[in-house]
Every structure is written in C-alpha cells, then in structure tokens.
Amino acid sequence: MSKKEMRILSTDEISKHNKEGDLWVVIDAKVYDLSRFAAMHPGGAAVLYDADVAGQDATEQFFGLHRLEVLLRPQYARLIIGTVQGEESQIHVPEPGDISQVPYAEPTWLNDGYFSPYFTDSHRKFQSAVRRFVDEYVRPDAQAREEDGKRPSQSVFDKMAELEMHAMRLGPGKHLKGRRLMDGLVEPEKFDYFHELIITQELARCGARGYGDGMLGGMVIGLPPVLNFGSEEVKKLVVPDVLAGKKFICLAISEAFAGSDVAGLRCTAVKSEDGKEWIINGTKKWITNGTFADWFTVGCRTDGGLTVILVPRVEGVETKQIKTSYSTTAGTAYVTFDNVRVPVGYTLGPEDGGLLVILSNFNHERWVMCCASARSQRHVVEECLKWAHQRKAFGKPLTGQAIIRAKLAQMIARVEAVQSWLENVTYQMCNMSYKQQSSKLAGQIAFLKMYCTKTAQQTAEDATQVFGGRGITRTGMGRMIEHYHRTVPFDSLLGGAEDVLGDLGVRQAIRKIPANTRL
Numbered sequence: 001m002s003k004k005e006m007r008i009l010s011t012d013e014i015s016k017h018n019k020e021g022d023l024w025v026v027i028d029a030k031v032y033d034l035s036r037f038a039a040m041h042p043g044g045a046a047v048l049y050d051a052d053v054a055g056q057d058a059t060e061q062f063f064g065l066h067r068l069e070v071l072l073r074p075q076y077a078r079l080i081i082g083t084v085q086g087e088e089s090q091i092h093v094p095e096p097g098d099i100s101q102v103p104y105a106e107p108t109w110l111n112d113g114y115f116s117p118y119f120t121d122s123h124r125k126f127q128s129a130v131r132r133f134v135d136e137y138v139r140p141d142a143q144a145r146e147e148d149g150k151r152p153s154q155s156v157f158d159k160m161a162e163l164e165m166h167a168m169r170l171g172p173g174k175h176l177k178g179r180r181l182m183d184g185l186v187e188p189e190k191f192d193y194f195h196e197l198i199i200t201q202e203l204a205r206c207g208a209r210g211y212g213d214g215m216l217g218g219m220v221i222g223l224p225p226v227l228n229f230g231s232e233e234v235k236k237l238v239v240p241d242v243l244a245g246k247k248f249i250c251l252a253i254s255e256a257f258a259g260s261d262v263a264g265l266r267c268t269a270v271k272s273e274d275g276k277e278w279i280i281n282g283t284k285k286w287i288t289n290g291t292f293a294d295w296f297t298v299g300c301r302t303d304g305g306l307t308v309i310l311v312p313r314v315e316g317v318e319t320k321q322i323k324t325s326y327s328t329t330a331g332t333a334y335v336t337f338d339n340v341r342v343p344v345g346y347t348l349g350p351e352d353g354g355l356l357v358i359l360s361n362f363n364h365e366r367w368v369m370c371c372a373s374a375r376s377q378r379h380v381v382e383e384c385l386k387w388a389h390q391r392k393a394f395g396k397p398l399t400g401q402a403i404i405r406a407k408l409a410q411m412i413a414r415v416e417a418v419q420s421w422l423e424n425v426t427y428q429m430c431n432m433s434y435k436q437q438s439s440k441l442a443g444q445i446a447f448l449k450m451y452c453t454k455t456a457q458q459t460a461e462d463a464t465q466v467f468g469g470r471g472i473t474r475t476g477m478g479r480m481i482e483h484y485h486r487t488v489p490f491d492s493l494l495g496g497a498e499d500v501l502g503d504l505g506v507r508q509a510i511r512k513i514p515a516n517t518r519l
C-alpha cells in the first residue's frame with residue numbers, strides 16, 4: 001500500500017475490529033489487518049483473538065515471540081492498512097551499512113566516542129563500504145543458501161570479484177598489485193592486515209557458518225601455496241581465474257587416517273617412468289569447497305617425505321559431499337584420487353619439502369579463523385542482549401533476573417578480551433616480516449585461536465540457556481543461537497584442534513626460555 005492510501009485510525013475505531021473475519025492488531029504504531037491471515041498464522045488463530053491482542057496494541061507480545069525480520073517480509077508488510085492516530089513508530093529498522101547501537105554489539109573502534117590506536121580513516125571508510133556490500137548482497141544469499149545447502153551464488157562471487165574481495169581475502173601482498181580494491185578505496189600497497197580483518201569480520205556477521213566456509217574458505221587456505229611456491233606457469237594458469245571467482249580451489253591435506261598429524265598422511269605420489277608426471281593415489285577427508293573445486297592443493301607422501309602438488313579436477317579425481325553439522329553450502333568433501341596423473345611442473349615448493357609449504361600457511365589461516373570467531377561471538381552477545389531486553393518472564397524483562405545478567409557479564413567480558421588480543425596480534429603482523437611472524441607469532445596465534453574457540457563454546461552454552469527452548473529451535477527467535485551452538489565446534493577443530501594448538505604454544509614458549517634463567 002502506498003503512503004497516500006495509509007489511513008490514520010483512532011484506538012476506538014481499531015478496537016472494534018476484534019473478532020474472527022474482522023481482526024486488526026497494532027504493532028509499533030502500525031495497524032495490521034489480520035482478518036484473512038489469522039487462519040494461516042503459524043502461531044495459530046486462537047492467540048490472535050485473545051482480548052489483549054484483538055483490536056489492541058500487541059507490540060510487546062509480538063516482540064516476545066517474533067524477530068523484527070518477520071514484519072519486514074513483503075507478504076506481511078502488505079497487511080498494514082494504516083497508523084495509529086497520534087503515535088509514531090518507535091522501532092528502528094536497520095539499513096544496509098548501519099552500525100548497531102546495542103552496547104558491545106560492535107568492537108569498540110566502531111562505536112562513537114571510543115578510540116583505537118590501530119584503525120585509521122582508511123580502515124573506517126573501508127569498513128563502511130564492506131558492511132554495506134555484505135548487508136546488501138551477501139547476507140540475503142547467506143541466509144538462503146544456508147537453508148537450501150547450495151553453494152554461494154555465482155552472482156555474489158562475481159560482485160565480490162569486481163571489488164577484488166577474493167584477492168583481498170588472501171591478505172596484503174604482491175597479488176594485489178595493479179588491482180582496484182573496493183572501487184579504489186584502498187591502494188594495494190596500503191592494504192594491511194587490519195583491512196583483511198575487517199573483511200573477515202564483516203562476512204562473519206552474516207551468522208551463517210556453513211556459508212562462511214562456502215564463501216571460498218578453500219581459496220583462502222588453498223591458493224597461498226600456489227602463490228608462494230608455484231612456478232610462474234602454474235600461477236598464470238590458476239590465480240587469475242580463482243581471484244575472478246570463476247574457478248575454485250581447495251586445500252586437501254587431512255585424511256581419515258591423519259588430521260592434525262600431517263606427518264602421518266597416506267595419500268601417495270610416485271613419478272611416472274619417464275619422470276614427467278606424478279601419479280597420485282589416496283583419499284582426503286573434510287575438504288572445504290571440495291565438492292565444487294576445480295583445483296586441489298594436495299599434500300602427498302613421496303619417497304623422501306611430503307610433497308605438495310596442485311591437482312586439477314581430471315580423470316581419477318572424485319568428490320563426494322560429507323554431511324556435517326553445518327550446511328552443505330560449505331561443499332565439504334571426501335576426495336578420492338585414483339591413478340591421477342599431473343605434470344611434475346605442478347609441484348608446489350620443494351620435492352619432499354612439503355611440510356614447510358603446509359606449515360607456512362597455518363598462522364594466517366588460524367588468524368583468519370580468530371577474526372571470524374571473535375565476530376560471530378559478538379553477534380551472539382548482541383542477540384542475547386536484545387532478547388533479554390525485549391523478552392518478559394515472571395512479569396519483568398529477562399534483564400531483571402540476576403542470573404541472566406551474570407551470564408551476559410561473562411559473555412561481554414570474553415568477547416572484549418578476544419577482540420583486544422586479536423587486534424594486538426594483528427598489529428604485530430602488520431609490523432613483522434613473514435619470517436618474524438613465523439618465529440614470534442606461531443605460539444601467540446595458536447593460543448589466541450585456542451582461547452577464541454574455548455570462549456566461543458562457553459558463550460554458545462550461556463546463550464542457549466538465556467534463550468531457553470528457542471535456543472534449540474531452527475526457526476524463529478532463537479534461530480541464530482541454535483545455529484551458533486550447533487556449528488561452534490567447527491572453529492575449535494578446523495585449522496588445528498584446540499588442545500593441539502595450546503600444546504604447540506607452550507612447547508614454543510618452553511624452547512625460548514633462556515637457558516641461563518633461574519627462579
């Protein structure tokens with residue numbers, strides 16, 4: 001209905017429409033005609049004929065039971081016939097790009113009146129553009145694909161490619177040279193890890209974990225070995241199409257036989273008699289984006305150790321979807337290589353020196369996961385604050401219960417700690433050479449990831465208690481919490497299991513204790 005046709009209705013008039021076949025309800029100063037909808041209402045017709053609802057202002061009841069997004073669906077927005085005389089809508093409908101005004105819903109650097117030693121004007125402009133883009137194009141696709149399990153839409157990949165977002169997700173480096181980043185907002189040489197953190201955190205706000213990995217998680221970990229260790233010929237073959245979002249690549253290391261223990265891999269590569277080809281046999285498991293990948297960066301056992309080899313989807317390569325507890329939109333695959341022949345020129349890094357190739361990428365991969373995990377955790381804090389504020393139980397909002405406030409306190413403290421530590425590590429990355437990062441940050445990043453994912457799980461547990469039954473329901477008020485609680489273990493396993501990482505950090509620290517130190 002156009003604004004012109006909107007009627008201004010008195011509360012007296014509205015209250016007369018309070019029965020079956022003639023039912024009006026007020027929500028946030030807008031009058032909804034539910035006469036025909038009542039029979040189709042998912043919550044049943046009876047609740048709408050209640051004396052407190054029919055012909056009355058049911059705003060509070062509505063928001064105790066539904067998310068704001070319900071009212072924004074076009075089929076429901078059409079039910080509005082007018083507004084209440086002398087009243088104005090009080091509820092803010094977020095616009096693409098908006099910064100949330102809920103305390104702790106944003107990292108401090110994005111809140112008015114707070115300061116940051118790390119984020120510059122360039123980062124702020126960049127954040128604002130990325131958020132608008134994600135709100136407009138990525139979030140709707142994320143929610144739809146998370147439901148139907150298909151991979152992220154090609155139209156979204158294409159739009160991201162126009163802005164060079166795929167290239168930026170690999171971090172600062174030579175691969176950005178000559179590219180127009182975010183419509184020219186950042187010069188390639190000025191792009192740093194804080195810009196990358198922003199992209200990762202903005203994407204994580206979609207609250208769709210399977211989609212988050214489907215959104216080329218495989219590229220973020222599978223392409224760096226090509227960029228850093230591939231021949232010029234191989235790079236030319238692979239990099240342009242992958243960064244244009246036209247072809248897909250994944251990292252294929254873990255197997256049913258070996259996960260964190262990369263030295264125990266069983267997939268083999270042997271040279272053909274003429275020495276010109278590798279012949280690859282074996283299997284890989286949990287390969288993100290594997291179902292739709294055109295290229296696989298594969299860790300293989302060779303005569304003298306491990307070798308990383310780029311494998312195209314050729315004869316002998318097969319991929320099967322693995323059903324995990326997040327959606328199939330991530331394209332998690334079981335991959336089999338059956339006498340697959342690839343040119344020896346596709347070797348990435350030194351023959352038998354693959355361990356270095358694999359390890360060299362771990363810090364960045366884990367740091368990316370920390371960025372996403374910290375932001376998802378914050379999204380849950382926002383959901384809990386909003387819910388506790390609008391939901392009434394025992395005659396008062398949930399925020400009136402001390403036990404709920406205590407849970408919120410822990411959640412907020414955890415997410416603030418995680419983000420502050422993350423920003424510190426990111427600052428170190430911006431100022432260290434790659435070599436320095438490997439020696440000084442491997443332990444820091446391992447601990448940070450361990451801490452991010454431990455606190456994430458505590459927050460998932462607390463949030464589920466705060467939401468009650470809704471926290472275990474896939475639709476409605478608690479759907480974000482149900483999703484988070486179900487998918488939170490992914491971060492604690494992918495890129496290095498929590499306990500393995502903690503141990504790695506301690507072992508590195510022990511090695512660096514000066515030999516001449518004593519209590």
Ligand code: HEM
Binds near residue numbers: 027032061066071475
């Ligand atoms: C414009 C008006 C309304 C629309 C479009 C609407 C729509 C919906 C939808 C789509 C659901 C499914 C759950 C979800 O997606 O959140 C639902 C559930 C429900 N609705 Fe409504 N509704 C309206 C008004 C009301 C009002 C005024 C009440 C007041 C009592 C109410 C009570 C319920 C209940 C009890 C449920 C079940 C909630 C649950 O399973 O947790 N609805 N409604």
